[in-house]
Amino acid sequence: xxxxxxxxxxxxxxxxxxxxxxxxxxxxxxxxxxxxxxxxxxxxxxxxxxxxxxxxxxxxxxxxxxxxxxxxxxxxxxxxxxxxxxxxxxxxxxxxxxxxxxxxxxxxxxxxxxxxxxxxxxxxxxxxxxxxxxxxxxxxxxxxxxxxxxxxxxxxxxxxxxxxxxxxxxxxxxxxxxxxxxxxxxxxxxxxxxxxxxxxxxxxxxxxxxxxxxxxxxxxxxxxxxxxxxxxxxxxxxxxxxxxxxxxxxxxxxxxxxxxxxxxxxxxxxxxxxxxxxxxxxxxxxxxxxxxxxxxxxxxxxxxxxxxxxxx
Amino acid sequence: xxxxxxxxxxxxxxxxxxxxxxxxxxxxxxxxxxxxxxxxxxxxxxxxxxxxxxxxxxxxxxxxxxxxxxxxxxxxxxxxxxxxxxxxxxxxxxxxxxxxxxxxxxxxxxxxxxxxxxxxxxxxxxxxxxxxxxxxxxxxxxxxxxxxxxxxxxxxxxxxxxxxxxxxxxxxxxxxxxxxxxxxxxxxxxxxxxxxxxxxxxxxxxxxxxxxxxxxxxxxxxxxxxxxxxxxxxxxxxxxxxxxxxxxxxxxxxxxx
Numbered sequence: 348x349x350x351x352x353x354x355x356x357x358x359x360x361x362x363x364x365x366x367x368x369x370x371x372x373x374x375x376x377x378x379x380x381x382x383x384x385x386x387x388x389x390x391x392x393x394x395x396x397x398x399x400x401x402x403x404x405x406x407x408x409x410x411x412x413x414x415x416x417x418x419x420x421x422x423x424x425x426x427x428x429x430x431x432x433x434x435x436x437x438x439x440x441x442x443x444x445x446x447x448x449x450x451x452x453x454x455x456x457x458x459x460x461x462x463x464x465x466x467x468x469x470x471x472x473x474x475x476x477x478x479x480x481x482x483x484x485x486x487x488x489x490x491x492x493x494x495x496x497x498x499x500x501x502x503x504x505x506x507x508x509x510x511x512x513x514x515x516x517x518x519x520x521x522x523x524x525x526x527x528x529x530x531x532x533x534x535x536x537x538x539x540x541x542x543x544x545x546x547x548x549x550x551x552x553x554x555x556x557x558x559x560x561x562x563x564x565x566x567x568x569x570x571x572x573x574x575x576x577x578x579x580x581x582x583x584x585x586x587x588x589x590x591x592x593x594x595x596x597x598x599x600x601x602x603x604x605x606x607x608x609x610x611x612x613x614x615x616x617x618x619x620x621x622x623x624x625x626x627x628x629x630x631x632x633x634x635x636x637x638x639x640x641x642x643x644x645x646x647x648x649x650x651x652x653x654x655x656x657x658x659x
Numbered sequence: 660x661x662x663x664x665x666x667x668x669x670x671x672x673x674x675x676x677x678x679x680x681x682x683x684x685x686x687x688x689x690x691x692x693x694x695x696x697x698x699x700x701x702x703x704x705x706x707x708x709x710x711x712x713x714x715x716x717x718x719x720x721x722x723x724x725x726x727x728x729x730x731x732x733x734x735x736x737x738x739x740x741x742x743x744x745x746x747x748x749x750x751x752x753x754x755x756x757x758x759x760x761x762x763x764x765x766x767x768x769x770x771x772x773x774x775x776x777x778x779x780x781x782x783x784x785x786x787x788x789x790x791x792x793x794x795x796x797x798x799x800x801x802x803x804x805x806x807x808x809x810x811x812x813x814x815x816x817x818x819x820x821x822x823x824x825x826x827x828x829x830x831x832x833x834x835x836x837x838x839x840x841x842x843x844x845x846x847x848x849x850x851x852x853x854x855x856x857x858x859x860x861x862x863x864x865x866x867x868x869x870x871x872x873x874x875x876x877x878x879x880x881x882x883x884x885x886x887x888x889x890x891x892x893x894x895x896x897x898x899x900x901x902x903x904x905x906x907x908x909x910x911x912x913x914x915x916x
Contacts, residue, residue, distance in 0.1 A: 428676035483828060499760035569750075598750075610739045632747065634743065634745075634747040635747045635748075635749060637707075637709055637731055637743075638708070638743060638746070639760060640730070640731040640732045640735065640759075641707060641731055641734075641735050641740045641741050642730060642735060642740065642760040642761030642806070642810060643735040643736045643761055643810075644732060644735075644738075644758075644760060645732050646730075646732065649732075652749075652752065652756075652760065653749060653752075654749070656749050656750055656752035656756075656789075657749075657750045658751070658752050659752075
């Protein structure tokens with residue numbers, strides 16, 4: 348089996364649909380470790396460059412001004428061997444008035460000692476839209492260390508809609524650090540959903556800086572941990588301009604001997620701004636659990652239904 | 660079908676159920692009618708096996724089996740279920756999935772659709788909706804009833820199924836309960852509104868942790884309206900004499916305090 352076929356198989360395991368890699372209307376990029384296995388550019392993307400580096404790849408993507416790309420661009424990053432290092436550098440510019448959705452799958456199905464670092468910079472132009480949805484699969488042994496870091500700049504009236512999902516298999520060690528800075532009337536929505544098991548170690552830091560009037564943000568974290576897994580979710584929102592609105596919303600479900608911490612930090616320096624937060628940590632709501640059990644499911648099955656729903 | 664004998668429940672030192680004796684017959688709609696604070700919901704939780712509601716005394720038998728020490732799941736698998744007064748909300752769980760939870764064949768989409776139609780919710784609109792806080796109280800309540808219909812339990816305990824639903828929809832809810840009965844479920848209906856009891860085969864009046872009277876709907880509804888509603892007994896919990904049991908004809912008057 349070729350590396351490409353193996354990656355496609357791993358892509359499916361991470362939740363991706365391999366058919367999109369054959370769709371002539373879809374752009375895509377497939378990377379194993381530091382090797383580019385497949386790449387396609389479509390109309391509306393001005394620049395779509397991928398360079399192989401000694402330890403990873405550097406990706407540059409620039410959209411055409413005013414062009415709304417209907418179909419998502421699919422990105423598949425992975426490491427097939429049990430051990431290895433992958434560094435992904437991402438530089439994305441969404442031109443004024445343009446729109447694009449990137450769907451990334453990061454898959455390390457055989458991870459025993461894998462390190463994956465992503466360092467991204469996204470610049471969203473005036474009135475532009477970026478959807479960036481990342482789904483990870485780190486295998487079943489817990490041997491992955493994954494460090495996604497992103498800086499996002501959203502210009503006037505621009506919009507960011509981003510999510511990070513890791514709910515299948517083990518997590519390993521995860522360090523998420525995303526920061527979005529929003530100008531006038533810009534909107535940023537950052538969502539993270541993670542299910543930690545075994546000895547998984549999860550740390551999530553999401554920050555929204557509302558620099559422009561009427562800018563809005565939502566930081567949402569949904570984390571479930573069981574066994575001996577640990578999680579820490581830090582949601583930060585700064586309201587620096589008049590009439591900006593921000594909200595931090597964190598729910599963590601703890602089972603077994605797992606541990607969870609939530610730290611919402613809200614800061615306002617303009618008396619016309621409003622930033623709110625809510626955080627709930629604890630076991631699964633008793634009524635939810637008993638309602639599902641009253642339909643004949645066991646306690647374990649009921650927990651699964653509630654947790655999977657929350658992480659969807 | 661359901662026999663309750665000498666059921667006593669004390670929570671935080673307060674007697675909530677003080678010796679409940681009751682029998683629910685197969686195929687009937689049996690209503691528990693009582694003012695707020697009578698212990699109706701606590702009785703429902705006790706019957707379902709809810710955590711913190713294990714009775715200190717008494718036995719519950721369902722279909723001839725003693726279920727007093729069984730878990731909620733075990734009771735549900737035997738065909739007993741409960742629709743809570745305040746229905747839980749589930750982030751991310753779709754109505755289609757929620758309704759199929761209690762079905763043996765979870766892929767039976769016709770049954771799910773049929774259940775939604777019975778509670779007057781458009782399946783096209785609601786199958787894909789999450790059972791979360793975006794639903795109104797009335798919609799959530801209807802979905803709860805639909806999930807019971809889809810489950811087709813042998814005995815459904817409906818705790819205040821009319822709460823959160825406007826008066827105009829009351830007839831709809833009563834029709835839904837009648838449909839449940841038609842589809843083979845025995846109904847144990849809990850309410851504080853006498854008009855809800857009109858569809859019952861039998862009505863038991865509950866006061867201060869005791870079943871005080873059981874009889875025909877018309878008689879019990881009139882009695883409730885005339886004597887129970889104005890009676891201040893429920894404001895003084897624990898004052899009603901124990902031993903005031905099923906079919907007692909004693910009136911609950913001030914003299915009993």
